[in-house]
Amino acid sequence: MQFPLRLGTRGSPLALTQANMxxxxxxxxxxxADDAIxxxxxxxxxxxxxxxxxxDVGGKALWTKELxxxxxDGEIHFAVHSMKDVxxxxxxxxxxxxxxxxxxxxxxxxxxxxxxALPEGAVIGTSSPRRAAQVxxxxxxxxxxxxxxxxxxxxxxxxxxxxxxxxLAAAGLSRLDRPDVGAPIPIETMLPAPAQGAVGIETLAxxxxxxxxxxxxxxxxxxxxxxxxxALLAALAAxxxxxVAALAEPAADGAxxxxxxxxxxxxxxxxxxxxxxxxxxxxAALAANLLARASPRLRRLFGR
Ligand SMILES: NCc1[nH]cc(CCC(=O)O)c1CC(=O)O
Numbered sequence: 001m002q003f004p005l006r007l008g009t010r011g012s013p014l015a016l017t018q019a020n021m022x023x024x025x026x027x028x029x030x031x032x033a034d035d036a037i038x039x040x041x042x043x044x045x046x047x048x049x050x051x052x053x054x055x056d057v058g059g060k061a062l063w064t065k066e067l068x069x070x071x072x073d074g075e076i077h078f079a080v081h082s083m084k085d086v087x088x089x090x091x092x093x094x095x096x097x098x099x100x101x102x103x104x105x106x107x108x109x110x111x112x113x114x115x116x117a118l119p120e121g122a123v124i125g126t127s128s129p130r131r132a133a134q135v136x137x138x139x140x141x142x143x144x145x146x147x148x149x150x151x152x153x154x155x156x157x158x159x160x161x162x163x164x165x166x167x168l169a170a171a172g173l174s175r176l177d178r179p180d181v182g183a184p185i186p187i188e189t190m191l192p193a194p195a196q197g198a199v200g201i202e203t204l205a206x207x208x209x210x211x212x213x214x215x216x217x218x219x220x221x222x223x224x225x226x227x228x229x230x231a232l233l234a235a236l237a238a239x240x241x242x243x244v245a246a247l248a249e250p251a252a253d254g255a256x257x258x259x260x261x262x263x264x265x266x267x268x269x270x271x272x273x274x275x276x277x278x279x280x281x282x283x284a285a286l287a288a289n290l291l292a293r294a295s296p297r298l299r300r301l302f303g304r
Contacts, residue, residue: 001077001209004038008067008076011041012150017175018199019080021100025217040076042066046085050148053127059239060087068094071203077210078203083195083226084169086202088233095205098218099226103171103197105247107131107190110182111158111165115139115189118165125154125163129265133243134190135167136267151176171197191245191261191272194229198222221250224279231280232260235287236302243267248283251276258283262290262298269298 005026009019016039023037030036045062046054054062063085070076071094083099090096112118115138124135125147132144145163147154151172158166169192173181201217203210225248238244246260256279261272271294275286291304 001213003036005036005078005210005213006038006040006076008040008042008070008079010044010047010063010067012047014082014151014172014176015080016041018082018100021175021199022080022201022217025100026213029216030213040070042070042076053129053146053148059241060085067202077207078201078214081200081202082172083198083200083230084193086195086200088230088238090202093205094202095211096200096223096227097203097211097214098201098216099222100199100217101219102222102225103174104184105192105197106170106184106187107167107192107196108170108173108182108184109165109167110155111163113183115185118142122164125157125166128167128193129241130193130243130245130263131167131190133263133265133267134245134261137263137270138189138267140267151178155181169193169196187247187259191259192247194233194244194246195226196247198226200226225249225256227280228256228258228277228283231283232258232287235284236262236291238262238302241265242301248277254278258286260286260290262294262302264295264298264301269295271295271298 007019009015019039044066049057067079071079118139120141122142124142124144126132127146127148135142147157147166154166170184173179201214228248229246232246243263248256248258251257255276258277259274263270271290273289277283291299
C-alpha cells in the first residue's frame, strides 16, 4: 500500500469526528503512526444545498456523489460515511468494507421531555420524512417545519425560536460531546432510521489491500445488523422521501430481531411489524409483510 492513505470525508464537525474515529481504529489495529492516514475533507452537494429537503433535489446520493468520484479517480483510498446517509443501491465498483461499533440508535427530542409533553400545536423542526411522520402520528396537533444543516445549526435554529422542538440522533450528539442535550425517545415510541448510529467505510471493490486493512476494524454485529436494515430498504424500494424506520439487533442463536415501520408522510397511516431473521436475504419477507398489511394509500407511496 502507498502511504499516506487518503481518507475522504465530508467536512462537517460530525463527519470529521467520525473520520478521526476511523483513523484511530486503523492506527490501533495496524500499529500505524499518525502520518499513515491523511484526512481529506470533501464538500458534497448535500453540504452545499441548505434551503431545501434533500428528498426534493436528488436524495441521499448528494451526500456521497463527490466522495464516490474521488474514490473512482484515486484521489482518496477510502471514504467514511454515516451509514444512514448512504443510498441503498451503491455503484458496483464500491464496497462497504467495514463498520465501527454502533452507537446509541435512538433519537433525542430537544425542547421537551417527551413527545407527550410537547405543548398543544407544537412546531417541530426536522427535514426527515420519517421523523415528521412519526411525530405527526404521535401528535396529530403538531406541525413540522424544515430544519436543515449540521447539528449545531439545528440547535441554533431551535434557540432562535424557529421551532418548539427538534429531533437529533443520539449518536451524533454524543460524538460531538453533547450526550446530554435533550431526552432520548424510547425505541418503542420512535423506531430509528435504518443504519442510524453506524459509521461505515467504503473503498473500491478492486482495492484488495485496502479492503483487507479495513476488514481488521469491522465490527461484525454492527455490519450484520445494518446490512439487514439496508436489505429491508432495498426490498421496500424506498427512496429517502418514504418514511421508513428499521432496527435489527442481535438475538439468540446467532439470529437477529428485525423491527420495521412504514408510514404515510402525514403519519395518518402506518404499517409495522417484526421478524426473526438470519441475514439480509430474509429481510425481504418482512418488507412484503408490511406492504401486504398497508393501506392502499401507504402502498402507493411505495410504488405498489
Ligand atoms: N442526516 C444527517 C445525519 N446523518 C447521521 C446523523 C447522526 C449520526 C448517526 O445516525 O450515525 C445525522 C444527524 C441526525 O440525524 O441527527
